[in-house]
Amino acid sequence: MSSRERILGRVRRALADVPQDDTPYEDAIARGYLQEHDARSPEQAADLLAENLADYRAIVHRCTADDLAATIAGLLSARGARTVLVPPGLDLGWLAATGAEQLPDHADTTPHELDRIDSVVTGCAVAVAETGTIVLDGGPEQGRRRITLVPDHHICVVRVPDQVVSSIPQALSCLNPALPLTWISGPSATSDIELDRVEGVHGPRMFEVVLVTGMPDAGAVA
Template identity: 75%
Template sequence: MSGRERVLGRVRRALADVPRDERPYEEVIARDYLREHGQRTPAKTADLLARNLADYRALVHRCAPGEVAATIAGLLAARGARTVLVPAGLDPAWLAESGAERVEDRAESTPGELDLVDSVVTGCAVAIAETGTLVLDGSAGQGRRRVTLVPDHHICVVRVPDQVVASVPLALPRLDPARPLTWISGPSATSDIELSRVEGVHGPRTLEVVLAGAE
């Protein structure tokens, strides 16, 4: 007997007590919880996002839509970044004012090569205010998962307010599960030493978020 038949057979025998006409999934799962916690204007939601990102040690910068290029150029210069990784499909205007050397992410780039790049700039798919979370889905301007992982400095641009949602329940319908998704809440961290949080382990140790939109 194959492992499959054995496991499924055991499951069915174990569930002999479950009536065949049990109520279906839709009826059983009461969703009495909230879609979002509290009512906020889009501006207040953006404020909450900024606060929660900062609470987990992301560096938050707010600017008008027309100031993204200048903001990014300033951040790269302040970091002393000489090279910046550019994922496919990134808005070229965002890097127009930076003097850092652009490194295109190519399919054949090895992890070792990515490790030599100083910074990476990406957009995101959605940002969640209540949890201070950015979600990247690998579409244009967000890159393969590795580009936001190996370099030590990640700058992520969020378009405010259209990319910002209040809560996790409001974020999921905006995401396509068929895409590889990375949820990022602050720079990498660990609680493994005496259950105290320390920032900076394997992922980028510095996460800067540019909230681009009218104040």
């Protein structure tokens, strides 16, 4: 008998005379959480999202669907990006105005190859106004998790108002927990014991978010 079996046997014997709960565990505790702290219009939610993203040192841009390609091209040019990584389901019209070389992601692309790419452009699954958080779930416009963690510059497009919710509870109701969820609040950063902030430690050093209006959503959140 292994140590594991011995310990589990002791636990089972200790619980043998404990009566079973009448109420299932998931129903035993009331979870009547607030869905949002304040009622907001879509415009107010987008404004709060922009404010909180900026507070986390993300760089926020706003444009219309007609101006999206030019906006992204300008951001890549300002960064001096010569190469841009493209998720498999990204609308190539978003990159129509850029002169950067567009590199499709492949399953066999190594972290070293990703590290040599200047920028990555993705969509998102949902954006949370109250926390300034962008959530990725590996959808076609977002690609694999690693492509948004290794390159040093990430441009993320958020459809407004379709992909913006006020709160975390609202975001959770829109997401599939079986998917690889990545929650992003600003550029990757850490601080040492003297509170010196260093960015780009666990992900991109520069995180730019484009809030775009007037764009049909490939899968609007509820």
